[in-house]
Amino acid sequence: MLSTLQGCAQLGSRPAPQGQQVLPAQWQNLGKIAISxxxxxxxAASxxxxxxxxxxxxxxxxxxxLSGTFGLGAVTVERHGEQVSLLRGGEVIEQASSSEQLxxxxxxxxxxxxxxxxxITGVADASAVRNSDRSKQAVPALAS
Structure with a gap:
């Protein structure tokens, strides 16, 4: 008796991605961020x-x-060009070159x-440096 077992399924071809997804030029979102x-x-407790x-x-x-339990009350962080401002009640409290610093x-x-x-948008930052060269990643050898 002759029997054949096929163990591989044929995968359909997929078109290659046409480039990185980009963010829309204008959008708005609201939500919450938890920080521990x-x-x-x-x-002690965190x-x-x-x-x-x-x-x-x-x-x-x-x-x-931004508003919540972080010691500032309600504030707004605005970026216009290379300048970032921290505002409270519509008045500028401080300016800096980065929102993280403020x-x-x-x-x-x-x-x-x-x-x-x-x-928020689930799109990768195109300016971030990424190393996707798999040949440089260590691959463990299989024991025989």
Missing amino acids: IPAADAA SNHVLRYVWQQNGEDYSVR FYRHTGLQLPVSQLRYW
Whole structure:
């Protein structure tokens, strides 16, 4: 008796991606971000913060309204060109070259504010350096 067993399924061909997905030029989103900060003392409880945000994106410029339990009350971080401003009640509190610097100076929390748009939209940051060369990754040898 002759029997044949086929163990591989044929996969249809897929077109190669035509390039990286890009973010829309203008969009708005709102939501919450939870931040947990470990206590300096291992026996103490961690500090938890919830930030509510409203994000408005216009090209490379953005306006992010943040409110919650992080010690600042309600603030807005705005980026116009290369300048980032922190506002409270519509008045500029401080300006800097990065939103991360401003947020850290006023809260002590490290939050990658300028990268949140990529997290929100699920699109990779094209300017981030990535190493996707698999030939440089170590591949463990199989024991025989």
